Amino acid sequence: MKPEIVEEIKHKYGDRANDSPFERNLYTRDLAPVPALMVDPLFKTMPDLVVRPANEEEVAEILRIAWKENIPVTPRAGASTTYFDSIPVKGGIVMDLNLLRGVVGLNEERMTVTVQAGTTWSELDDYLKRRGLTEKSYPSSAPVATIGGWFCMMGYGIGSLKYGSLLSQVKSAQVVLATGDTIAVTPDTDPPLSWFAGSEGTLGIVTWLELEVRKLNPMKHFLLKMDSVPEMAQVLKEVKDAPVIPYNLHFTDPACVQGMHALGLIPDEVGEGCLLQVDYEGAEQELDQAEDIIRRIVDQHPKVKMMPGEMADLEWEERFKALRLKRGGPSVLGGEVWLPIKEVSGYLADIAAMSSKYGIRFMSYGHVVTPEYVTVMTMFYANEVNTINYMFSLGLTKKIQDVGFRYGGHPYGIGLWNSPYITRIYSRKELAELRERKKRLDPRGILNPGKVYRYPLLFHPFTFGIGANVMAGLIRAAGRGGRR
Ligand SMILES: Cc1cc2nc3c(=O)[nH]c(=O)nc-3n(C[C@H](O)[C@H](O)[C@H](O)COP(=O)(O)OP(=O)(O)OC[C@H]3O[C@@H](n4cnc5c(N)ncnc54)[C@H](O)[C@@H]3O)c2cc1C
Known part of the structure; x- marks a missing residue:
């Protein structure tokens, strides 16, 4: 990233933009510890800059700069995923979405709540419970996982058996595209809401969602x-x-x-x-x-x-x-x-x-x-x-x-580490369709690059399979007696 762009963003965002090595280093990990030896030679997980936008206009402004300058942008919210979903693999900007927080509005007639994407599920639950309402479903990581983060993952968890996937409960959402343009999406728009569910931050940044709620029952x-x-x-x-x-x-x-x-x-x-x-x-x-x-x-x-x-x-x-x-x-x-x-x-x-x-x-x-x-x-x-x-x-x-x-x-979930399995997750036709969506919405590939659509060269399923089998074989041969 050009130093003058880093300075420009730092100047605009003050202490909400940080390029200190200490701060940036905090963004090189998620919940799964992976040895540096396996990461550093292959990926640039250290972002050049971390920015915390406080509203949708700021998300759009940062994306406009990144689009113009061809800078990778990795959205990150609760970072409660484990496959490097929200870790950059090509440096650039990490956009920390945790300031996009709070309920925007409750519509008790429609039984929906509109909430900013960086709100955690537990925060939303606290808000709703005070009004005799609650969510239809939520992940078992609710205390840290955000509304937007779960929507951009697969969105199945507690309550899904009775009430369906999160996608089926979302009425509409606001998304900032890679270009910095903001669009409102519903199941009937083009592109539709469903494109963004499970897209793992690769198609756009969701800033708020309107989702169905239910009565709080015994x-x-x-x-x-x-x-x-x-x-x-x-x-x-x-x-x-x-x-x-x-x-x-x-x-x-x-x-x-x-x-x-x-x-x-x-x-x-x-x-x-x-x-x-x-x-x-x-x-x-x-x-x-x-x-x-x-x-x-x-x-x-x-x-x-x-x-x-x-x-x-x-x-x-x-x-x-x-x-x-x-x-x-x-x-x-x-x-x-x-x-x-x-x-x-x-x-x-x-x-x-x-x-x-x-x-x-x-x-x-x-x-x-x-x-x-x-x-x-x-x-x-x-x-x-x-x-x-x-x-x-x-x-x-x-x-x-x-x-x-x-x-x-x-x-369940792809990120980086599950990318060698994409052909197990999607058929050829589905993968081609997903790649078309990416090409249409983010032709420069700046949003969360290196995830979901393709595996890195060294992660080719064949070589990855051999490597993993050898490693597992060594563990077996070592008879490491891990039984506890
Ligand atoms: C104990 C535990 C229990 C869990 N239980 C469940 C479960 O029941 N169901 C389940 O599905 N998962 C579960 N998970 C995995 C994870 O917690 C969830 O997928 C969670 O919803 C991710 O939300 P997050 O805010 O942490 O997102 P992050 O991890 O920060 O991001 C997830 C992905 O979404 C992207 N992203 C985040 N926010 C946005 C946004 N606003 N716009 C665009 N892209 C965005 C990121 O780039 C990344 O690719 C669990 C994890 C743990 C540790």
């Missing part, structure tokens, strides 16, 4: 315990297909339950096995019907145990602590797979076999997010301080994705 929580994965998968199916749709349906596999015991995160009385958390929200009558359904299902499965109500309530309270297993670290690595529900049992059986093969405990939990699909997170412990061993462990993340692929699954 809830009922149930925690079921079963001995085997096949029984858990069967009960999950029965609960999902019952006449009352759960708001949230979440499973924990036996290895994950063991890991939680090891850290004292669940009471001893839970014992070994799988857990299924079922949460309902609705009118009292609906909740009573839901309770009858759960009791009937439990009666039909003599080995399934209903855990005490306080434990189910606590599991719900802890829903934002998905990463609490990291306490057993130093680090956790893993992969998240978008998987057909009917394949959960087979997937978990293969993951358990992999645990025996590598001598490592792979721990899985999953959220049912549509009537057909579940997002499964499979994690294992690693030690980022031991760089070489850690790099080899990264090879195992591909093994997780390979198991998912065998069962019709693919990675």
Whole structure:
């Protein structure tokens, strides 16, 4: 980036534009620790400048400069993603969107709220709850994840099973394009709203969204315990297909339950096995019907145990602590797979076999997010301080994705690190269509370059596959005895 452009932006934005190495360095990471050895030779993750626009006009102004000067711009909000989605790989400007915060308006007749993109889901929830309302769905990273960040990712999480994807709940949005032009988008505009959902900051910067809200209803929580994965998968199916749709349906596999015991995160009385958390929200009558359904299902499965109500309530309270297993670290690595529900049992059986093969405990939990699909997170412990061993462990993340692929699954979210799997995520036709959109809206490729559409040369699926297999093989040969 030309020094005079850096100075021009710094002059305009004062302490909201920063090029100190200390500040810029903070923007070279997301939640997943990746050794510099794997990053620095290949990518320029250090931005030249970090800017925090406070409103849409400033977003547009910065983009106009970047467009004219051909400067890469990487949008970053909560940075709660793990695939370098919001980390630059070609330097340039990181646009920190966290000052675009707050509710713009509530329309109780339409039952929608208009909110700035950098508002977190928990902040929006606080605002709505004071008015007897709440969101239809939100990610389990709600305390840090922003409205815009989740929209620009896939947008499935808590509440999606009952209320659908975030895209289906958004009525309209405002987007600043790479050129600096601002457009209003709805499902019927050209380009439509759907282009921006899951676009990971590569097509435009979303500044606000109007989304549907719902009445804040009472809830009922149930925690079921079963001995085997096949029984858990069967009960999950029965609960999902019952006449009352759960708001949230979440499973924990036996290895994950063991890991939680090891850290004292669940009471001893839970014992070994799988857990299924079922949460309902609705009118009292609906909740009573839901309770009858759960009791009937439990009666039909003599080995399934209903855990005490306080434990189910606590599991719900802890829903934002998905990463609490990291306490057993130093680090956790893993992969998240978008998987057909009917394949959960087979997937978990293969993951358990992999645990025996590598001598490592792979721990899985999953959220049912549509009537057909579940997002499964499979994690294992690693030690980022031991760089070489850690790099080899990264090879195992591909093994997780390979198991998912065998069962019709693919990675959830792309960013940089999942780019070698794009042909598993999209068909050739879909990829061609996505590239056309990019060409039309950002022909100079300044927005979040190096993500989503193509893998870097060294990440060609073939070479990447060989590399990952070799690394995983070395971990196995080293018999590193990571089982804990
Ligand atoms: C414990 C935990 C639980 C999680 N649970 C879920 C879950 O339930 N469901 C789920 O989908 N994900 C989940 N995630 C992943 C992540 O938290 C979500 O995808 C989250 O919504 C990302 O929001 P963010 O504000 O952190 O976005 P960031 O990580 O900052 O950005 C994500 C991507 O969107 C782009 N972007 C951000 N804001 C904008 C904007 N306004 N305009 C244009 N582009 C933008 C960025 O460039 C980047 O590519 C979880 C992560 C953790 C750590």
